[in-house]
Amino acid sequence: MNIIILVITVSMLVIAAFYVVWADSFFTVLAASSMVSVGLVLLFVLLRAPDVALTEAVVGVALTGVIYALTLAKIDLWKINDNDDNNDVSQSKQ
Amino acid sequence: MQDSLILLVVLPLLLAFLLPVIARYLGNLSGLTGSLLLLFNILLLANAWNSVGYSPKVILLGGFAAPLGIVFYIDKLNMLFAILTTIIALLLWPCRTHNTDVREYVLWLLLLAGCYGVILSGDLFNIYVFYELLAVASYGLVTLPATGASYIAGFRYLMISALGSAFALLGIALIYSFTGSVNIAHLAQIIPDHLHHIWGYSAALLLIIGFGVKAELFPVNFWVAEVYSHADKRVTALLAGVVSKIAVLIILRFIILLFPWQDIFNFLLLLGIIGVIVGEFAAFYAQDLLRLLAFSSIAQSGLVIIAFACATEAGIMAGIALAIHHLLLKPALFLLASHCDRSINDLAGLAKSSPWASALFVILALSLLGVPPLPGFWAKLLLLQSLMAEQYLLLLVLVLLATIVEAAYLFRLFMLFYQRQEMPEQKRITIQGQELYPVITLSGILLLGLFFLPLFMDSLREIAMQTSNIEAYINTVLGKVQHIGEGNI
Amino acid sequence: MQRWTTILFLTGLSIVLFAIITPLVLGQSPMLVGKLINASAVNDTGAANLVTAVVLAYRGLDTLGELAILFTAATAIGIILGTTDKTQTTSSPTAGFIVATAAKVLFPLLLVFALYIILHGHLTPGGGFQGGAVLAAAFFLLTLADSGNNIKHKVTQVIEALAGTAFIVLGLVSFALQGVFLQPWLDKGELGSLFSAGSLPLLYLALGLKVGAELANLLSSLANVEK
Numbered sequence: 001m002n003i004i005i006l007v008i009t010v011s012m013l014v015i016a017a018f019y020v021v022w023a024d025s026f027f028t029v030l031a032a033s034s035m036v037s038v039g040l041v042l043l044f045v046l047l048r049a050p051d052v053a054l055t056e057a058v059v060g061v062a063l064t065g066v067i068y069a070l071t072l073a074k075i076d077l078w079k080i081n082d083n084d085d086n087n088d089v090s091q092s093k094q
Numbered sequence: 095m096q097d098s099l100i101l102l103v104v105l106p107l108l109l110a111f112l113l114p115v116i117a118r119y120l121g122n123l124s125g126l127t128g129s130l131l132l133l134f135n136i137l138l139l140a141n142a143w144n145s146v147g148y149s150p151k152v153i154l155l156g157g158f159a160a161p162l163g164i165v166f167y168i169d170k171l172n173m174l175f176a177i178l179t180t181i182i183a184l185l186l187w188p189c190r191t192h193n194t195d196v197r198e199y200v201l202w203l204l205l206l207a208g209c210y211g212v213i214l215s216g217d218l219f220n221i222y223v224f225y226e227l228l229a230v231a232s233y234g235l236v237t238l239p240a241t242g243a244s245y246i247a248g249f250r251y252l253m254i255s256a257l258g259s260a261f262a263l264l265g266i267a268l269i270y271s272f273t274g275s276v277n278i279a280h281l282a283q284i285i286p287d288h289l290h291h292i293w294g295y296s297a298a299l300l301l302i303i304g305f306g307v308k309a310e311l312f313p314v315n316f317w318v319a320e321v322y323s324h325a326d327k328r329v330t331a332l333l334a335g336v337v338s339k340i341a342v343l344i345i346l347r348f349i350i351l352l353f354p355w356q357d358i359f360n361f362l363l364l365l366g367i368i369g370v371i372v373g374e375f376a377a378f379y380a381q382d383l384l385r386l387l388a389f390s391s392i393a394q395s396g397l398v399i400i401a402f403a404c405a406t407e408a409g410i411m412a413g414i415a416l417a418i419h420h421l422l423l424k425p426a427l428f429l430l431a432s433h434c435d436r437s438i439n440d441l442a443g444l445a446k447s448s449p450w451a452s453a454l455f456v457i458l459a460l461s462l463l464g465v466p467p468l469p470g471f472w473a474k475l476l477l478l479q480s481l482m483a484e485q486y487l488l489l490l491v492l493v494l495l496a497t498i499v500e501a502a503y504l505f506r507l508f509m510l511f512y513q514r515q516e517m518p519e520q521k522r523i524t525i526q527g528q529e530l531y532p533v534i535t536l537s538g539i540l541l542l543g544l545f546f547l548p549l550f551m552d553s554l555r556e557i558a559m560q561t562s563n564i565e566a567y568i569n570t571v572l573g574k575v576q577h578i579g580e581g582n583i
Numbered sequence: 584m585q586r587w588t589t590i591l592f593l594t595g596l597s598i599v600l601f602a603i604i605t606p607l608v609l610g611q612s613p614m615l616v617g618k619l620i621n622a623s624a625v626n627d628t629g630a631a632n633l634v635t636a637v638v639l640a641y642r643g644l645d646t647l648g649e650l651a652i653l654f655t656a657a658t659a660i661g662i663i664l665g666t667t668d669k670t671q672t673t674s675s676p677t678a679g680f681i682v683a684t685a686a687k688v689l690f691p692l693l694l695v696f697a698l699y700i701i702l703h704g705h706l707t708p709g710g711g712f713q714g715g716a717v718l719a720a721a722f723f724l725l726t727l728a729d730s731g732n733n734i735k736h737k738v739t740q741v742i743e744a745l746a747g748t749a750f751i752v753l754g755l756v757s758f759a760l761q762g763v764f765l766q767p768w769l770d771k772g773e774l775g776s777l778f779s780a781g782s783l784p785l786l787y788l789a790l791g792l793k794v795g796a797e798l799a800n801l802l803s804s805l806a807n808v809e810k
Contacts, residue, residue, distance in 0.1 A: 021589050050708035051634050054700070058716040063798065066723070070805040100764045103644075104751060107651050111747030114658075114740055155644050157763040158627070161616050164644050197658050204655045211648065223648035230652055234659025245663075268603060274615035296603060 006046055013039030026072055030065050037061045096142050096151040096168050102135055102176065102210045103224075110203035117196040125188065128199050132184040132206075139177050146173060150560065150570045152216070160571045161280040167216030167571060170557045171414065175213050175343055178418065179206070179336050181539075182425055185532040186328045198238060205231035205332070212340055216571055218266050218276040221344060225262070225305065228340075229255050232333060236325040247324040251317045255307050258314060262304025268297040279571035282351040282564055290355065298353040302345060302362070309341035310395040312369040319376070322388035327432030330384070331425035334391045339421045342395060346402045346413065351564055354405065362403035367492055369396030374499040383431045383438055386503065387424070390462065393496060394420045400493070401477050404484050411558035412476035419473045419540075423458055426536040430455050433529070444511045452511045454533055459504050461540065464497065469540050472547065629771030630705040630780040638710065639783045643765035647750065649712075650793060654747065657801045664804055678728045686728030693721035701791035705780040711787040715794025722795075723802045734803040739796040746793035753782055753789065 016035035023029045037060030044053035072078035109131055117124040150169035157163070183206055188198060208228025215221045233255070237248040270276055272293060273284045285294060307314045322330045349358060373393030380386040394416070401413030430451055434441055445452040461468035464475075474497070481490045543550060560566065614621075624636040638646055678686075697717035704710030722734055754765035761768070772779030 018590075021586060021593070051710070051713070054709050054713045055716070058713055058720065062720055063716060063802075066802065067805065070802070074805065097762055100758070104647075104755065104764065107647065108748060108751045108755075110651070111654065111751070112744055115744040153764075155764055156640055157761065157766040158641055162619055162623070163641050195662065197662050200658050201655065201662070204651055204658075207651065211644075219642075220645055220648070223645050223652070227648055227652050227655060230655045230659065234655065234662055237659075237663055240665070264600075264603070272613070274613040274617055277616070280615075293603075293606060 002046065006043075009039055009042045009046065013043070026077060030068055033068075034061050034065045037064070096146055097153055098138060099142055099168060099214065100153055100155070100166065101138060102214070103207050105131055105134070106203040106207040106210070110200045110207070113196055113200050113203070117199075124196055125199055128203060129184065129187050131203075132180055132187065135180050136177070136184070139173060139180065142168070143173055143177075146170070150566065152571055153214075160573065161275055161277045164220045165216045165277065165279075165571055166214045167278075167567070168214065169560055170553070171343075171561050172213050174418070174557065175340065176210060178421055179209050179213065179340070182336055182421070182536075183209075183332065185535055186331055186425060186429075188328055198235075201231045201234045204228075205235065205337075209336060209340055212344060216278050218269065218278055218281065220276075222259075222262055222266055225308070225341075225344070226259055228337060229259060229308070232329070232337065235329040236321055236333075238326040238329065239324070241324070243324040244326075247317070247320040251321045254314060254317050258304045258307030260304075261300045265297045265300030265304060268293060268300065272297075277571070278347065278351055279568045282568055283572075285352050286354050294353070295355075295357065298348070298355075298358050299361075301348055302358075305341050305344050305348075306365075307341075308337055309345055309399070310338050310369070310392045311345075311399065312365045312372065312392075312396065315369070315392050315395075318392055319380075319385045319388040322391070322428070323382065323384040327429060330432070331428040334388070334428055335421050335423075335425035338391070338395055339398075339417045342398050342402070342413075342417055345399070346410070346561070349402065349405065350410075350562060351567060354564075359403045359405050362399055363486075363489065366396045366399035366403060367489060369393065369399065370493065370496045374496045378499055378503045380503075381437055383434050383441065383507075384428070386438070386507075387427055387431055390500065391420075391424055393500070394424070394462075397474075397477060397493070400489065401480060404480050404486070406480060406484060407555075407558050407562050408476070408480035408483055410561055411554050412473065412480045414558060414561075415473040415476050415554055419461070419470055422536055422540050423462060423470070426533045427455065427458050427462070429529070429533050430458075438507065438510065441507075442510050442513045443515055450530060451533075454530070454537055456508055456511070458537060458540075459507070463500055463504055467544070469543055472551075625774060628767050628780055628783060629774060630783055631775045632705055632707060632710075634708065635705045635710055635780070635783060635787070639786050640765075640767050643754070643786070646790065647754070647765070650747065650750065650790060653794065653797055654743075657797050660801060661804060683728045686724045690721055690725060693717055693724070697721060697791070697795070701787055702777070702784065704787040704791075705783045706775060706777070711790025712794055714787075715791040716798060718791065718795030719798030719802060722799045723806075726803055726806060734799050736800060736804070739800040743793055743796035743800065746789045746796065749789040750786060750793065753786055757782070 013036055016032050016039060019032040020029055020036065023032055037056055040060060041053050041057045044050075044056060069078055109127060113124060113127070120127070146168055150167060152160070153166035153168065154160070155164040155166065183202075188202065205228050208224045208226075208231060211224030212221055212228065215224060233248055233252045236251055237244050266276065269281065269285070269289075272289055273281060275281055275284070289297070302311070303314060306312075307317075310318050322334060325333070345362075349362065370393045373389045373391075373396060377386045377389035377393065380389055398413050398416045398420070401409050401416055403409070404412075433451075434444070457468070461470035464470045464473070477493070478490060481487075481493065620637060620641060621633065624630070624633045624641075628636040628640045630636045630640070697714045699714075700709035700717060701711055701714030704714070726734060757766040757768045758764045767781045767783060769781035769785075771781050778784075
């Protein structure tokens with residue numbers, strides 16, 4: 001049973017991690033990287049490290065994402081209200 | 095007595111935490127508190143210097159015996175580096191009376207606390223924590239000029255440095271998972287014999303590369319020129335002089351205590367010699383003075399690494415001598431050079447507009463080169479002797495060749511300084527008055543050292559002997575609990 | 584193209600990491616020091632949560648160092664953002680009804696949770712770092728919901744300075760009393776009760792306040808500096 005959960009968690013983590021590289025908009029990138037952190041939290045809980053899981057949950061899932069979003073907003077790459085085109089990673093590089 | 099040395103680390107942290115608030119009431123005086131703190135630290139060190147003597151001491155933090163808690167290891171080498179760090183920090187302290195952001199003082203204090211921690215700590219993970227502290231503080235300080243170039247330099251520095259820290263952390267994790275300990279003395283009992291296989295080597299490489307970022311070691315030093323030419327001059331002086339030498343000191347401890355294997359020594363020799371050659375040639379082709387000094391600093395670090403990688407007592411002695419020489423000299427050179435941050439050709443005829451500065455520069459640069467009566471000569475002589483003793487003849491030739499290249503670009507510089515043609519009035523550079531005091535003090539210390547040369551050589555030999563004595567380190571730290579963990583691996 | 588190079592690089596990195604961790608068997612590392620700490624931690628510190636015993640007692644200086652690193656990072660970011668005490672905010676879009684209501688509901692819960700984690704750090708998993716981060720998140724949530732509701736820099740700065748000083752002073756008191764920095768002092772009390780483990784809960788309280796004030800400060804200064 002534990003092994004199954006472990007496998008599901010790890011595969012979710014890996015898929016989310018690949019999606020971080022593949023995603024097109026910064027919004028998706030942040031969501032996916034928070035997803036990686038969620039996977040890590042589950043993993044830490046399964047490995048019986050509640051302290052580390054708690055830290056990862058607060059810092060990895062919540063604060064890191066917020067800090068990235070604020071930083072992107074500061075350099076004008078974070079526009080939720082606009083069309084999706086403006087959020088495109090490849091476009092903003094040009 | 096030595097127990098009070100913990101205050102070296104704690105008091106800068108305390109002041110750094112408090113300063114943002116009390117600066118509101120102190121106003122312009124807040125810069126002065128840091129200077130006072132550094133003076134107090136010098137007194138503390140001077141007081142402990144004699145009481146420590148030639149038998150190393152240990153501070154147990156939290157009162158827990160060695161492999162359980164963190165220890166500070168106090169011997170003459172560590173104290174020497176701590177004293178020199180304090181002196182240079184005091185000379186470079188940004189005590190301007192007007193318009194200084196209090197956060198600049200705070201970062202300086204944190205950087206210094208990190209330096210002291212890295213120097214004194216005898217615990218692998220604790221060293222990493224303080225190394226990270228000084229790294230993060232230096233990222234902030236590099237961007238102080240607030241120009242575009244300094245931001246780019248700072249960002250690149252942050253990236254490479256963070257990668258290095260990740261490597262170092264991975265190395266520590268690897269060591270911990272194989273041995274279950276992070277105390278250096280404890281590890282010195284275990285690693286050399288029990289981990290002498292591929293995983294020990296990978297841990298060693300990860301740690302050397304990780305700490306090599308600050309030590310300006312060859313493959314991870316491409317940040318050096320950019321950062322040194324765009325950062326604040328005092329920060330550049332501190333990074334080039336003190337921080338790089340502290341990182342080299344850590345690498346020395348690692349290769350002596352943890353990884354005393356011939357392959358690692360050879361690897362470091364290779365990195366060192368590539369660093370020397372690349373550094374000297376890059377300096378030869380450099381077009382502005384700060385870049386030239388930055389590249390020559392890479393070469394000097396390479397020399398120190400070569401000396402340490404001989405792993406003999408003579409080599410260690412030579413390395414320490416070179417490191418101390420460079421630690422005192424490079425800040426002075428950078429302070430002088432920071433006034434002429436443009437193309438070398440603009441420096442023509444500098445000797446006329448600012449005779450004192452150019453005279454000081456020439457003397458210091460000659461010492462850097464290793465011209466006989468100056469201190470640099472004796473340090474380089476020690477290196478050559480130790481290379482001779484180890485029969486590394488090819489290395490000897492390469493070091494001499496590098497010195498010739500160094501001579502070529504330095505003399506080209508001197509010729510420019512004392513050229514008869516002067517630059518037109520508006521492009522002329524004058525360096526004088528107050529700006530010169532720290533430089534004069536540093537050169538004074540160096541030249542004064544010449545009078546005490548025999549005394550200094552003796553104590554250096556003693557320090558080298560003490561440093562290479564692994565048994566003494568283990569016994570001092572672990573004391574009676576030596577049997578821990580034998581046969582468990 | 585760039586995407587493929589990234590993936591290639593990451594694959595290479597993961598192969599290296601994988602090669603490094605293959606020889607390690609999960610949960611079977613030689614816990615040389617770990618065993619000793621397991622045996623003696625309760626006697627030495629009186630903390631029921633052994634992680635706390637390690638974080639605050641055996642490796643207290645590391646914790647102080649990490650606290651300083653966080654402080655350094657916040658200070659460096661402050662220098663780069665270049666503002667000291669700007670109360671002016673940008674005309675950021677107002678939060679929607681869902682966020683505003685959720686913030687009001689969640690704020691007291693988060694506050695209680697954070698204080699629980701901090702105060703029970705020596706008994707249950709968690710402690711100053713985690714609690715402090717939750718604390719910061721709670722206050723930042725209010726700012727997110729209502730951009731007029733700013734975190735006061737002056738207040739957080741004072742809390743931060745006092746909490747950091749308190750941590751060091753707690754260490755210095757033991758230095759003055761016993762000649763050892765950061766040694767646990769005060770009565771150890773009964774194992775597992777709230778008032779136990781001597782000075783450790785006090786240290787965690789200082790740590791939590793410092794981390795919380797610092798992160799809140801950092802987040803709010805990131806959120807409202809004029810563009």
